[in-house]
Amino acid sequence: MVLDEFDRGILAILQRDNLTSQRTIGEAVNLSAPAVQRRIKKMTEAGIIQANVAIVDPTALGHAITIFVEVEIISETSGQIEAAKREFETMPEVQQCYYVTGEADFVLVILVPSMPAYEALTKKLFFGNNNVKKFRTFVAMDRIKVGLQVPTA
Amino acid sequence: MVLDEFDRGILAILQRDNLTSQRTIGEAVNLSAPAVQRRIKKMTEAGIIQANVAIVDPTALGHAITIFVEVEIISETSGQIEAAKREFETMPEVQQCYYVTGEADFVLVILVPSMPAYEALTKKLFFGNNNVKKFRTFVAMDRIKVGLQVPTA
DNA sequence: CGTGAAAAAGCGGCGTC
């Protein structure tokens, strides 16, 4: 699916605030509200808009600690990779998971309420998984920027 | 502000899909729609709900490449740290930026349309900054999970 | 907090270009 300038304008707004009314969006991009709606529907069906979510402050829910983990696995067969993906994916503490090239195989962004909780998670995810060769932990001290907006330009 | 089980239930749903109607949410948590609405408003004003956004597939916008970078800086004086924070923060390609402990000082999540674009960015951000000791790049091959859901349990 | 009414937004059909 190919996106024109209208679609890009709509996405730019939706990435900032997806509760903006279709009429307001229409005024911003010079389109009628139904036209905006049709484009949003199309982009959603095409998978371009993947989800609509509320961003919640982790500290309010007691999950104050953000941790980055680089995971190196032993056997890089596609079956093992898929198994690892699925395991990371199902853990609620694992916020983001990427399969990467470089000195590691996976990069995880994890959110936990405390360091003991993280230790418990490492026991389950890494020490309890004999396909994990090693992992490196980075504890976030400051969240400088949490961007989700893909540049539309 | 203290959250009860109703609030947690509402947040759990909103983090998955913030377009869910208040009536549906109310049925799920055993509350009337206006009660749900009041709680959402309160949590938004309290900053617990920080934003409502559409998650967009970066590839659809031509920013197909996600890159993780660990940055190690030379001088860890607070002035240098702050300067680095500000520089990373202002770049639109830098989606996420955390100041971390461990073998690196910063972890960045970067989104670029191509590898040449990333090379150009490294020249500006890292090679052009004589306070950067070294950096390690991880190119994402697969986006397994882009979680934003803080566990509510 | 829940009920119920008013306002607004979402949604679909139809004619037009």
Place this chain on the structure above:
DNA sequence: GACGCCGCTTTTTCACG
């Protein structure tokens, strides 16, 4: 095929009990 216009339906929103 996509647009805008016009109703209908759903949702949001705010009074009041």
